[in-house]
Amino acid sequence: MRSIQSIYLCGLGAVGATYAKAFLEFASGSLKVVADEGRIERYRKGGVYLNGERLDVEYLAPSNEAPPADLIIVAVKQHQLDEAVELIAPLVGKDTIILSFLNGIESEEIIGRRCGMKHLLYSFVVETDAVKAGNQIISTKTGIVVFGEEDSSAGSERVTAVRELFEQCGIRHRVPDDMIREMWWKFMLNVGANQVSAVLRCGYGGFVQSPHTQEAMRMACREVVHLAATRGVSLRDEDIEKCFEIFGRLAPEGKTSMLQDVDAGRRTEVELFAGTVGRLGRELGVATPVNDLLYELILSNEEM
Ligand SMILES: NC(=O)C1=CN([C@@H]2O[C@H](COP(=O)(O)OP(=O)(O)OC[C@H]3O[C@@H](n4cnc5c(N)ncnc54)[C@H](OP(=O)(O)O)[C@@H]3O)[C@@H](O)[C@H]2O)C=CC1
Numbered sequence: 001m002r003s004i005q006s007i008y009l010c011g012l013g014a015v016g017a018t019y020a021k022a023f024l025e026f027a028s029g030s031l032k033v034v035a036d037e038g039r040i041e042r043y044r045k046g047g048v049y050l051n052g053e054r055l056d057v058e059y060l061a062p063s064n065e066a067p068p069a070d071l072i073i074v075a076v077k078q079h080q081l082d083e084a085v086e087l088i089a090p091l092v093g094k095d096t097i098i099l100s101f102l103n104g105i106e107s108e109e110i111i112g113r114r115c116g117m118k119h120l121l122y123s124f125v126v127e128t129d130a131v132k133a134g135n136q137i138i139s140t141k142t143g144i145v146v147f148g149e150e151d152s153s154a155g156s157e158r159v160t161a162v163r164e165l166f167e168q169c170g171i172r173h174r175v176p177d178d179m180i181r182e183m184w185w186k187f188m189l190n191v192g193a194n195q196v197s198a199v200l201r202c203g204y205g206g207f208v209q210s211p212h213t214q215e216a217m218r219m220a221c222r223e224v225v226h227l228a229a230t231r232g233v234s235l236r237d238e239d240i241e242k243c244f245e246i247f248g249r250l251a252p253e254g255k256t257s258m259l260q261d262v263d264a265g266r267r268t269e270v271e272l273f274a275g276t277v278g279r280l281g282r283e284l285g286v287a288t289p290v291n292d293l294l295y296e297l298i299l300s301n302e303e304m
């Protein structure tokens with residue numbers, strides 16, 4: 001039975017740092033953070049802090065000779081992915097497993113095109129409240145990693161290996177029966193919540209308290225439901241309602257990652273959400289007026 005001894009993480013931000021901490025604590029010596037020389041210098045000088053504590057991580061620059069990793073985790077933003085893929089590609093060996101924690105439904109394929117699709121498990125993170133400002137990350141809920149094979153995870157040796165690692169490190173996780181449906185569900189959640197929260201500037205509380213905010217989110221989500229159906233993925237209205245239950249468990253003032261980007265004046269991941277919905281809608285002949293409007297509103301705001 002294979003076991004994971006070496007973990008390379010690309011992206012020591014809000015999501016990445018949260019999991020780096022767990023690996024440092026419970027899988028001591030196994031973690032290296034992969035980054036370009038410039039970032040490594042900046043991190044070594046200024047540190048990266050999680051809940052006020054400096055993360056004592058080992059860094060790996062592209063020029064270093066390094067053996068392939070057992071597990072590579074990618075946790076960068078969408079517009080940083082191409083660069084990250086080039087950094088990790090030389091670190092992929094015959095048996096390397098790759099997990100992408102990016103939101104959206106396409107990062108696995110993007111990484112797979114360069115590194116080999118056979119290395120990827122599908123994954124995402126949900127129920128986290130991690131926030132990054134400069135080199136300071138605050139995270140009180142580490143979230144749940146949902147992961148699995150494209151088809152069936154039952155009997156998958158690599159799913160078992162990742163599950164054992166997460167158990168050892170106290171990382172909450174779930175392996176669903178239908179991973180692709182789960183990916184579409186998370187996509188739907190982000191299309192609705194991240195974009196509506198960015199336009200309205202509202203925290204999770206808005207989605208619990210305001211019927212109008214909820215309805216705006218439903219309108220954006222329903223377009224994903226239609227797209228999913230054309231791809232043979234069945235999402236239902238109850239799946240949208242499940243999102244509101246999750247927001248009820250998060251701090252009302254907590255912000256989606258897109259609202260965090262808007263507040264910090266950073267580029268958003270709108271291409272992952274309304275950008276993808278609009279493109280798929282045009283390809284599949286599904287009208288997506290709500291997301292087309294959200295796309296223009298979010299990009300207009302980015303230009304200001
Ligand atoms: N934040 C959240 O609550 C959640 C986020 N997600 C998703 O997870 C993904 C990551 O988001 P998040 O953690 O918030 O993003 P952050 O911006 O907080 O973190 C991204 C990190 O990647 C680093 N990075 C960028 N390019 C490179 C590179 N070439 N090499 C090494 N490191 C690099 C950045 O470094 P630097 O800062 O130095 O530029 C930054 O630390 C996104 O797709 C997001 O949608 C999913 C669930 C929840």
Ligand SMILES: CC(C)(CO)C(=O)C(=O)O
Nearest residue numbers: 126127128193256257258
């Ligand atoms: C689910 C949610 C909204 C936070 O866990 C997220 O994925 C994000 O903020 O991008």
